[in-house]
Amino acid sequence: MSREKLVVVGQGYVGLPLAMAAVESGLDVVGLDLDTDRVKRLGSGQSFVEDISDLRLGAALATGRYLPTSDYTDARGFDVCVISVPTPLRDGVPDLSCVEQAGTALAPYVRPDCTVILESTTYPGTTEELLRPLLEEGSGLRSPDDFHLGYSPERIDPGNPVWRLENTPKVVSGMGPAALDRVDTFYRRIVRQTVPVDSTRVAELTKLIENTFRQVNIGLVNELATFSNQLGIDIWQAIDAAATKPFGFMSFRPGPGIGGHCLPIDPCYLSWQVKRRLGRQFRFVELASDINHAMPEYVAQRVMAGLSTRGRPLRGARLLMIGLAYKKNTGDLRDSPAIDLAGRLHALGARIRAVEPYADPRHVPTDLAMVELTEDEVRDADAVLVVTDHDGLDYDMIVKTARYVFDSRDRCRGPVVERL
Numbered sequence: 566m567s568r569e570k571l572v573v574v575g576q577g578y579v580g581l582p583l584a585m586a587a588v589e590s591g592l593d594v595v596g597l598d599l600d601t602d603r604v605k606r607l608g609s610g611q612s613f614v615e616d617i618s619d620l621r622l623g624a625a626l627a628t629g630r631y632l633p634t635s636d637y638t639d640a641r642g643f644d645v646c647v648i649s650v651p652t653p654l655r656d657g658v659p660d661l662s663c664v665e666q667a668g669t670a671l672a673p674y675v676r677p678d679c680t681v682i683l684e685s686t687t688y689p690g691t692t693e694e695l696l697r698p699l700l701e702e703g704s705g706l707r708s709p710d711d712f713h714l715g716y717s718p719e720r721i722d723p724g725n726p727v728w729r730l731e732n733t734p735k736v737v738s739g740m741g742p743a744a745l746d747r748v749d750t751f752y753r754r755i756v757r758q759t760v761p762v763d764s765t766r767v768a769e770l771t772k773l774i775e776n777t778f779r780q781v782n783i784g785l786v787n788e789l790a791t792f793s794n795q796l797g798i799d800i801w802q803a804i805d806a807a808a809t810k811p812f813g814f815m816s817f818r819p820g821p822g823i824g825g826h827c828l829p830i831d832p833c834y835l836s837w838q839v840k841r842r843l844g845r846q847f848r849f850v851e852l853a854s855d856i857n858h859a860m861p862e863y864v865a866q867r868v869m870a871g872l873s874t875r876g877r878p879l880r881g882a883r884l885l886m887i888g889l890a891y892k893k894n895t896g897d898l899r900d901s902p903a904i905d906l907a908g909r910l911h912a913l914g915a916r917i918r919a920v921e922p923y924a925d926p927r928h929v930p931t932d933l934a935m936v937e938l939t940e941d942e943v944r945d946a947d948a949v950l951v952v953t954d955h956d957g958l959d960y961d962m963i964v965k966t967a968r969y970v971f972d973s974r975d976r977c978r979g980p981v982v983e984r985l
Protein backbone atom coordinates (compact mmCIF):
# COMPACT_ATOMS: atom_id res chain seq x y z
CA MET A 566 0.00 0.00 0.00
CA SER A 567 1.39 3.44 -0.90
CA ARG A 568 2.04 5.95 1.87
CA GLU A 569 -0.45 8.72 2.51
CA LYS A 570 0.42 11.91 0.63
CA LEU A 571 0.05 15.27 2.34
CA VAL A 572 0.33 18.62 0.63
CA VAL A 573 0.88 21.69 2.83
CA VAL A 574 0.20 24.89 0.90
CA GLY A 575 2.25 27.74 2.42
CA GLN A 576 5.59 26.91 4.06
CA GLY A 577 5.67 29.73 6.60
CA TYR A 578 5.46 29.92 10.38
CA VAL A 579 2.41 27.63 10.34
CA GLY A 580 2.94 25.39 7.33
CA LEU A 581 6.58 24.46 7.87
CA PRO A 582 6.19 23.08 11.42
CA LEU A 583 3.17 21.06 10.24
CA ALA A 584 5.12 19.71 7.27
CA MET A 585 8.02 18.68 9.56
CA ALA A 586 5.74 16.96 12.07
CA ALA A 587 3.95 15.13 9.25
CA VAL A 588 7.24 13.85 7.76
CA GLU A 589 8.22 12.65 11.23
CA SER A 590 4.90 10.80 11.54
CA GLY A 591 5.69 8.88 8.35
CA LEU A 592 3.76 10.78 5.67
CA ASP A 593 4.97 11.80 2.23
CA VAL A 594 4.87 15.59 2.35
CA VAL A 595 4.85 18.17 -0.41
CA GLY A 596 5.56 21.67 0.93
CA LEU A 597 4.05 24.01 -1.66
CA ASP A 598 4.99 27.69 -1.62
CA LEU A 599 4.88 30.31 -4.36
CA ASP A 600 7.96 32.02 -2.91
CA THR A 601 10.65 30.36 -5.00
CA ASP A 602 13.45 31.84 -2.92
CA ARG A 603 11.96 30.34 0.24
CA VAL A 604 11.54 26.97 -1.50
CA LYS A 605 15.14 27.03 -2.68
CA ARG A 606 16.38 27.75 0.84
CA LEU A 607 14.22 24.99 2.29
CA GLY A 608 15.52 22.56 -0.32
CA SER A 609 19.07 23.35 0.71
CA GLY A 610 18.26 22.77 4.38
CA GLN A 611 18.01 26.39 5.54
CA SER A 612 15.09 27.06 7.83
CA PHE A 613 13.87 30.64 8.36
CA VAL A 614 11.44 29.68 11.16
CA GLU A 615 13.16 29.85 14.58
CA ASP A 616 11.28 26.85 15.96
CA ILE A 617 12.47 24.59 13.14
CA SER A 618 16.21 24.03 13.28
CA ASP A 619 18.30 23.40 10.16
CA LEU A 620 19.05 20.02 11.71
CA ARG A 621 15.38 19.06 11.84
CA LEU A 622 14.77 20.32 8.32
CA GLY A 623 17.84 18.42 7.10
CA ALA A 624 16.57 15.23 8.73
CA ALA A 625 13.18 15.67 6.99
CA LEU A 626 14.89 16.18 3.61
CA ALA A 627 17.10 13.15 4.23
CA THR A 628 14.06 10.87 4.57
CA GLY A 629 13.26 11.62 0.92
CA ARG A 630 9.65 12.21 2.03
CA TYR A 631 9.72 16.03 2.15
CA LEU A 632 9.57 17.94 -1.12
CA PRO A 633 9.60 21.75 -0.97
CA THR A 634 8.27 23.04 -4.30
CA SER A 635 6.55 25.93 -6.06
CA ASP A 636 4.92 23.70 -8.62
CA TYR A 637 1.25 22.85 -8.01
CA THR A 638 1.49 19.79 -10.28
CA ASP A 639 3.42 18.19 -7.38
CA ALA A 640 0.08 18.14 -5.55
CA ARG A 641 -1.21 15.50 -7.93
CA GLY A 642 -2.63 12.45 -6.18
CA PHE A 643 -2.78 13.97 -2.69
CA ASP A 644 -4.79 12.34 0.08
CA VAL A 645 -4.84 15.31 2.45
CA CYS A 646 -4.08 18.96 1.74
CA VAL A 647 -3.71 21.65 4.41
CA ILE A 648 -3.85 25.29 3.31
CA SER A 649 -1.87 27.67 5.55
CA VAL A 650 -1.41 30.82 3.49
CA PRO A 651 -1.51 34.41 4.78
CA THR A 652 -4.79 36.16 5.52
CA PRO A 653 -3.82 39.83 5.94
CA LEU A 654 -5.87 43.01 5.90
CA ARG A 655 -5.90 45.38 2.96
CA ASP A 656 -7.06 48.88 3.91
CA GLY A 657 -8.61 47.40 7.04
CA VAL A 658 -10.61 44.79 5.11
CA PRO A 659 -9.91 41.00 5.05
CA ASP A 660 -7.75 40.08 2.09
CA LEU A 661 -8.43 36.46 1.18
CA SER A 662 -6.66 36.55 -2.16
CA CYS A 663 -4.01 34.00 -1.08
CA VAL A 664 -6.72 31.53 0.02
CA GLU A 665 -8.53 32.11 -3.27
CA GLN A 666 -5.35 31.58 -5.29
CA ALA A 667 -4.49 28.44 -3.35
CA GLY A 668 -8.02 27.03 -3.72
CA THR A 669 -8.10 27.72 -7.45
CA ALA A 670 -4.63 26.25 -8.07
CA LEU A 671 -5.36 23.18 -5.95
CA ALA A 672 -8.82 22.41 -7.35
CA PRO A 673 -7.65 20.43 -10.46
CA TYR A 674 -5.90 17.96 -8.10
CA VAL A 675 -8.93 17.36 -5.87
CA ARG A 676 -10.07 13.80 -6.39
CA PRO A 677 -12.80 11.60 -4.90
CA ASP A 678 -12.37 10.84 -1.20
CA CYS A 679 -9.49 13.28 -0.63
CA THR A 680 -9.50 15.79 2.24
CA VAL A 681 -8.81 19.53 2.12
CA ILE A 682 -8.34 21.44 5.37
CA LEU A 683 -8.04 25.21 5.73
CA GLU A 684 -5.81 26.39 8.60
CA SER A 685 -5.48 30.09 7.73
CA THR A 686 -7.15 32.35 10.26
CA THR A 687 -10.32 33.84 8.82
CA TYR A 688 -13.91 34.92 9.49
CA PRO A 689 -16.64 32.30 10.06
CA GLY A 690 -18.05 31.02 6.78
CA THR A 691 -14.85 31.17 4.70
CA THR A 692 -14.40 27.40 4.33
CA GLU A 693 -17.98 26.85 3.27
CA GLU A 694 -18.71 29.99 1.27
CA LEU A 695 -15.37 30.85 -0.31
CA LEU A 696 -13.15 27.76 -0.45
CA ARG A 697 -15.79 25.12 -1.17
CA PRO A 698 -17.13 26.70 -4.41
CA LEU A 699 -13.57 27.20 -5.72
CA LEU A 700 -12.64 23.57 -5.11
CA GLU A 701 -15.96 22.30 -6.52
CA GLU A 702 -15.75 24.42 -9.64
CA GLY A 703 -12.17 23.47 -10.46
CA SER A 704 -12.60 19.76 -9.75
CA GLY A 705 -16.16 19.09 -10.87
CA LEU A 706 -16.62 17.25 -7.56
CA ARG A 707 -18.91 18.09 -4.63
CA SER A 708 -18.36 18.39 -0.89
CA PRO A 709 -19.41 16.55 1.23
CA ASP A 710 -20.55 13.91 -1.30
CA ASP A 711 -17.30 13.44 -3.26
CA PHE A 712 -14.50 14.94 -1.18
CA HIS A 713 -14.00 16.06 2.41
CA LEU A 714 -13.54 19.64 3.51
CA GLY A 715 -12.65 20.93 6.97
CA TYR A 716 -11.20 23.74 9.02
CA SER A 717 -8.69 23.52 11.85
CA PRO A 718 -7.29 26.70 13.39
CA GLU A 719 -3.57 26.88 14.08
CA ARG A 720 -2.41 27.74 17.59
CA ILE A 721 1.29 27.86 16.92
CA ASP A 722 3.14 30.20 19.27
CA PRO A 723 6.52 31.02 17.72
CA GLY A 724 9.34 30.99 20.24
CA ASN A 725 7.36 29.06 22.86
CA PRO A 726 9.54 26.14 23.99
CA VAL A 727 6.76 24.47 26.02
CA TRP A 728 3.65 24.56 23.85
CA ARG A 729 4.46 23.19 20.43
CA LEU A 730 2.27 21.87 17.63
CA GLU A 731 2.41 18.32 18.99
CA ASN A 732 1.28 19.01 22.56
CA THR A 733 -1.22 21.83 21.97
CA PRO A 734 -4.82 20.58 21.65
CA LYS A 735 -6.06 21.07 18.06
CA VAL A 736 -9.63 22.11 17.29
CA VAL A 737 -10.94 20.18 14.28
CA SER A 738 -14.07 20.45 12.16
CA GLY A 739 -15.52 19.17 8.92
CA MET A 740 -18.41 19.72 6.59
CA GLY A 741 -20.44 16.74 7.71
CA PRO A 742 -19.58 13.78 9.96
CA ALA A 743 -17.42 11.92 7.41
CA ALA A 744 -15.25 15.01 6.83
CA LEU A 745 -14.91 15.59 10.56
CA ASP A 746 -13.79 12.00 10.99
CA ARG A 747 -11.13 12.39 8.25
CA VAL A 748 -9.84 15.68 9.62
CA ASP A 749 -9.72 14.29 13.15
CA THR A 750 -7.92 11.11 12.05
CA PHE A 751 -5.34 13.15 10.14
CA TYR A 752 -4.44 15.41 13.06
CA ARG A 753 -4.39 12.58 15.58
CA ARG A 754 -1.28 11.32 13.76
CA ILE A 755 0.44 14.60 14.56
CA VAL A 756 -0.95 16.05 17.80
CA ARG A 757 -1.72 14.42 21.12
CA GLN A 758 -5.22 15.79 21.53
CA THR A 759 -7.90 16.93 19.11
CA VAL A 760 -11.04 18.89 20.00
CA PRO A 761 -13.81 18.14 17.50
CA VAL A 762 -16.51 20.79 17.06
CA ASP A 763 -19.79 20.67 15.16
CA SER A 764 -19.08 22.89 12.18
CA THR A 765 -16.36 24.73 10.28
CA ARG A 766 -17.97 28.00 11.40
CA VAL A 767 -17.53 27.09 15.07
CA ALA A 768 -13.87 26.22 14.45
CA GLU A 769 -13.31 29.47 12.54
CA LEU A 770 -14.88 31.48 15.34
CA THR A 771 -12.83 29.61 17.97
CA LYS A 772 -9.60 31.02 16.59
CA LEU A 773 -11.01 34.54 16.44
CA ILE A 774 -12.28 34.32 20.03
CA GLU A 775 -8.81 33.32 21.21
CA ASN A 776 -7.05 36.24 19.56
CA THR A 777 -9.80 38.77 20.26
CA PHE A 778 -9.71 37.78 23.94
CA ARG A 779 -5.97 38.41 23.95
CA GLN A 780 -6.15 41.68 22.10
CA VAL A 781 -8.91 43.05 24.36
CA ASN A 782 -7.12 42.04 27.56
CA ILE A 783 -3.83 43.53 26.40
CA GLY A 784 -5.74 46.71 25.55
CA LEU A 785 -7.16 46.70 29.09
CA VAL A 786 -3.78 46.48 30.82
CA ASN A 787 -2.20 48.95 28.40
CA GLU A 788 -4.84 51.53 29.24
CA LEU A 789 -4.44 50.73 32.93
CA ALA A 790 -0.67 51.15 32.61
CA THR A 791 -1.08 54.71 31.35
CA PHE A 792 -3.46 55.59 34.20
CA SER A 793 -1.34 53.86 36.86
CA ASN A 794 1.67 55.86 35.80
CA GLN A 795 -0.24 59.10 36.29
CA LEU A 796 -1.56 57.84 39.62
CA GLY A 797 1.92 56.84 40.74
CA ILE A 798 1.03 53.16 41.21
CA ASP A 799 3.19 50.21 40.11
CA ILE A 800 0.96 48.41 37.57
CA TRP A 801 3.38 45.48 37.22
CA GLN A 802 3.31 44.70 40.90
CA ALA A 803 -0.48 45.00 40.96
CA ILE A 804 -0.82 42.57 38.05
CA ASP A 805 1.58 40.08 39.66
CA ALA A 806 -0.40 40.32 42.89
CA ALA A 807 -3.73 39.82 41.06
CA ALA A 808 -2.25 36.78 39.33
CA THR A 809 -1.94 34.99 42.67
CA LYS A 810 -5.73 34.56 42.64
CA PRO A 811 -6.13 30.89 41.73
CA PHE A 812 -9.40 31.37 39.85
CA GLY A 813 -11.20 33.97 37.73
CA PHE A 814 -8.13 35.95 36.72
CA MET A 815 -5.70 35.58 33.84
CA SER A 816 -2.57 37.67 33.68
CA PHE A 817 -1.85 39.94 30.72
CA ARG A 818 1.04 42.39 30.69
CA PRO A 819 1.33 45.88 29.25
CA GLY A 820 3.86 46.65 26.54
CA PRO A 821 4.84 49.02 23.76
CA GLY A 822 2.04 47.79 21.47
CA ILE A 823 1.06 44.67 19.57
CA GLY A 824 2.38 43.25 16.31
CA GLY A 825 2.88 40.16 14.22
CA HIS A 826 0.67 38.43 11.76
CA CYS A 827 -2.19 37.57 14.14
CA LEU A 828 -3.07 39.83 17.04
CA PRO A 829 -3.50 43.16 15.25
CA ILE A 830 -5.29 41.49 12.34
CA ASP A 831 -7.49 38.57 13.40
CA PRO A 832 -9.98 40.52 15.56
CA CYS A 833 -10.56 42.82 12.56
CA TYR A 834 -11.79 39.80 10.60
CA LEU A 835 -14.46 39.37 13.24
CA SER A 836 -15.42 43.05 13.54
CA TRP A 837 -15.56 43.30 9.74
CA GLN A 838 -17.97 40.37 9.57
CA VAL A 839 -20.13 41.65 12.41
CA LYS A 840 -20.39 44.99 10.60
CA ARG A 841 -21.09 43.38 7.22
CA ARG A 842 -23.62 40.83 8.43
CA LEU A 843 -25.28 42.60 11.34
CA GLY A 844 -24.55 46.26 10.68
CA ARG A 845 -23.16 46.53 14.22
CA GLN A 846 -19.86 47.78 15.55
CA PHE A 847 -17.74 45.36 17.56
CA ARG A 848 -16.84 48.04 20.10
CA PHE A 849 -14.52 45.99 22.31
CA VAL A 850 -12.32 45.14 19.35
CA GLU A 851 -12.24 48.68 18.06
CA LEU A 852 -11.44 50.14 21.49
CA ALA A 853 -8.68 47.63 22.22
CA SER A 854 -7.19 48.10 18.78
CA ASP A 855 -7.22 51.86 19.27
CA ILE A 856 -5.49 51.66 22.66
CA ASN A 857 -2.90 49.10 21.53
CA HIS A 858 -2.01 51.03 18.38
CA ALA A 859 -1.52 54.20 20.42
CA MET A 860 1.13 52.57 22.63
CA PRO A 861 4.21 53.33 20.48
CA GLU A 862 3.24 57.01 20.54
CA TYR A 863 2.71 56.83 24.31
CA VAL A 864 6.15 55.24 24.82
CA ALA A 865 7.76 57.88 22.58
CA GLN A 866 6.18 60.62 24.71
CA ARG A 867 7.33 58.97 27.95
CA VAL A 868 10.90 58.65 26.65
CA MET A 869 10.86 62.28 25.57
CA ALA A 870 9.63 63.32 29.03
CA GLY A 871 12.17 61.05 30.75
CA LEU A 872 15.04 62.58 28.80
CA SER A 873 13.72 66.05 29.42
CA THR A 874 13.73 65.58 33.23
CA ARG A 875 17.38 64.52 32.83
CA GLY A 876 18.17 67.74 31.01
CA ARG A 877 18.44 66.15 27.59
CA PRO A 878 16.17 67.02 24.65
CA LEU A 879 15.05 64.13 22.46
CA ARG A 880 16.28 65.97 19.37
CA GLY A 881 19.85 64.85 18.89
CA ALA A 882 19.69 62.30 21.74
CA ARG A 883 21.35 58.97 21.18
CA LEU A 884 18.98 56.05 21.86
CA LEU A 885 19.79 52.37 22.07
CA MET A 886 16.75 50.18 21.40
CA ILE A 887 16.85 46.65 22.79
CA GLY A 888 14.77 44.36 20.57
CA LEU A 889 12.88 45.12 17.39
CA ALA A 890 10.80 41.95 16.97
CA TYR A 891 7.17 42.09 18.05
CA LYS A 892 7.66 39.03 20.25
CA LYS A 893 10.50 37.96 22.49
CA ASN A 894 12.91 35.26 21.34
CA THR A 895 11.77 35.57 17.72
CA GLY A 896 13.06 37.65 14.84
CA ASP A 897 9.59 38.41 13.50
CA LEU A 898 9.43 42.11 12.57
CA ARG A 899 6.01 42.01 10.88
CA ASP A 900 3.96 44.97 12.14
CA SER A 901 6.28 45.23 15.12
CA PRO A 902 5.47 48.18 17.41
CA ALA A 903 9.25 48.62 17.83
CA ILE A 904 9.55 49.66 14.20
CA ASP A 905 6.67 52.11 14.64
CA LEU A 906 8.30 53.47 17.81
CA ALA A 907 11.71 53.83 16.12
CA GLY A 908 10.08 55.75 13.26
CA ARG A 909 8.37 58.16 15.66
CA LEU A 910 11.51 58.79 17.70
CA HIS A 911 13.54 59.22 14.55
CA ALA A 912 11.02 61.77 13.23
CA LEU A 913 11.42 63.69 16.50
CA GLY A 914 15.16 63.97 15.90
CA ALA A 915 16.56 61.06 17.96
CA ARG A 916 19.57 59.12 16.69
CA ILE A 917 18.73 55.45 17.04
CA ARG A 918 20.86 52.34 17.25
CA ALA A 919 19.28 48.95 17.80
CA VAL A 920 20.18 45.54 19.20
CA GLU A 921 18.24 42.69 17.62
CA PRO A 922 20.01 39.35 17.73
CA TYR A 923 17.19 37.31 16.20
CA ALA A 924 16.00 39.23 13.13
CA ASP A 925 17.26 38.75 9.61
CA PRO A 926 19.20 42.02 8.95
CA ARG A 927 17.64 42.15 5.45
CA HIS A 928 14.24 42.79 7.07
CA VAL A 929 15.40 45.61 9.33
CA PRO A 930 14.59 49.13 8.03
CA THR A 931 17.72 50.54 6.43
CA ASP A 932 17.72 53.76 8.49
CA LEU A 933 18.24 51.76 11.71
CA ALA A 934 21.87 51.20 12.71
CA MET A 935 22.21 47.66 14.04
CA VAL A 936 24.81 47.11 16.77
CA GLU A 937 25.93 44.44 19.23
CA LEU A 938 24.98 44.84 22.89
CA THR A 939 28.24 46.10 24.47
CA GLU A 940 29.10 48.23 27.49
CA ASP A 941 30.36 50.97 25.17
CA GLU A 942 27.06 51.11 23.29
CA VAL A 943 25.10 51.28 26.54
CA ARG A 944 27.43 53.89 28.06
CA ASP A 945 27.24 56.11 24.97
CA ALA A 946 23.43 56.13 24.88
CA ASP A 947 21.40 58.92 26.43
CA ALA A 948 18.64 56.38 26.90
CA VAL A 949 18.36 52.61 26.57
CA LEU A 950 14.86 51.45 25.59
CA VAL A 951 13.90 47.87 26.39
CA VAL A 952 11.28 47.20 23.73
CA THR A 953 11.46 43.42 23.21
CA ASP A 954 12.82 41.57 26.23
CA HIS A 955 14.63 38.74 24.47
CA ASP A 956 16.14 36.20 26.86
CA GLY A 957 19.90 35.86 26.92
CA LEU A 958 20.72 39.58 26.85
CA ASP A 959 22.75 41.05 29.71
CA TYR A 960 20.15 43.21 31.44
CA ASP A 961 22.32 43.46 34.59
CA MET A 962 25.05 45.10 32.54
CA ILE A 963 22.51 47.48 31.00
CA VAL A 964 21.21 48.57 34.40
CA LYS A 965 24.73 48.97 35.82
CA THR A 966 26.09 50.91 32.83
CA ALA A 967 23.23 52.98 31.43
CA ARG A 968 22.45 56.57 32.33
CA TYR A 969 18.73 56.08 31.81
CA VAL A 970 16.70 52.96 30.95
CA PHE A 971 13.11 53.11 29.76
CA ASP A 972 11.79 49.58 30.24
CA SER A 973 8.49 48.77 28.52
CA ARG A 974 8.60 45.09 29.57
CA ASP A 975 9.33 45.03 33.31
CA ARG A 976 12.70 43.39 32.75
CA CYS A 977 14.99 45.81 34.58
CA ARG A 978 15.13 47.24 38.10
CA GLY A 979 17.31 49.95 39.58
CA PRO A 980 17.73 53.68 40.19
CA VAL A 981 18.20 54.55 36.49
CA VAL A 982 15.21 52.47 35.37
CA GLU A 983 11.82 53.91 34.53
CA ARG A 984 9.17 51.33 33.72
CA LEU A 985 6.13 51.67 31.43
Ligand SMILES: NC(=O)c1ccc[n+]([C@@H]2O[C@H](COP(=O)([O-])OP(=O)(O)OC[C@H]3O[C@@H](n4cnc5c(N)ncnc54)[C@H](O)[C@@H]3O)[C@@H](O)[C@H]2O)c1
Pocket residue numbers: 574575576577578579580597598599600603649650651652663664666667684685686687719720721722723826827
Ligand atom coordinates in the same frame (compact mmCIF):
# COMPACT_ATOMS: atom_id res chain seq x y z
N1 LIG B 1 2.42 32.94 12.56
C1 LIG B 1 1.64 32.55 13.54
O1 LIG B 1 2.05 32.56 14.69
C2 LIG B 1 0.22 32.08 13.29
C3 LIG B 1 -0.46 31.43 14.31
C4 LIG B 1 -1.75 30.97 14.08
C5 LIG B 1 -2.35 31.18 12.84
N2 LIG B 1 -1.69 31.82 11.84
C6 LIG B 1 -2.38 31.99 10.56
O2 LIG B 1 -1.87 31.02 9.64
C7 LIG B 1 -1.86 31.57 8.31
C8 LIG B 1 -0.45 31.52 7.75
O3 LIG B 1 0.40 32.32 8.57
P1 LIG B 1 1.98 32.22 8.55
O4 LIG B 1 2.45 33.00 9.74
O5 LIG B 1 2.42 30.82 8.39
O6 LIG B 1 2.33 33.04 7.21
P2 LIG B 1 3.73 33.14 6.47
O7 LIG B 1 3.74 34.42 5.73
O8 LIG B 1 4.85 32.82 7.43
O9 LIG B 1 3.69 31.93 5.43
C9 LIG B 1 2.73 31.82 4.45
C10 LIG B 1 3.39 31.29 3.18
O10 LIG B 1 2.37 31.09 2.21
C11 LIG B 1 2.93 31.36 0.93
N3 LIG B 1 1.85 31.57 -0.03
C12 LIG B 1 1.05 32.65 -0.17
N4 LIG B 1 0.11 32.43 -1.12
C13 LIG B 1 0.34 31.18 -1.59
C14 LIG B 1 -0.31 30.37 -2.56
N5 LIG B 1 -1.37 30.81 -3.22
N6 LIG B 1 0.20 29.14 -2.80
C15 LIG B 1 1.27 28.68 -2.13
N7 LIG B 1 1.91 29.40 -1.18
C16 LIG B 1 1.44 30.64 -0.92
C17 LIG B 1 3.83 32.54 1.16
O11 LIG B 1 4.83 32.63 0.16
C18 LIG B 1 4.42 32.22 2.55
O12 LIG B 1 5.66 31.57 2.46
C19 LIG B 1 -2.44 32.98 8.44
O13 LIG B 1 -3.81 32.94 8.20
C20 LIG B 1 -2.17 33.32 9.90
O14 LIG B 1 -3.08 34.28 10.37
C21 LIG B 1 -0.40 32.27 12.02
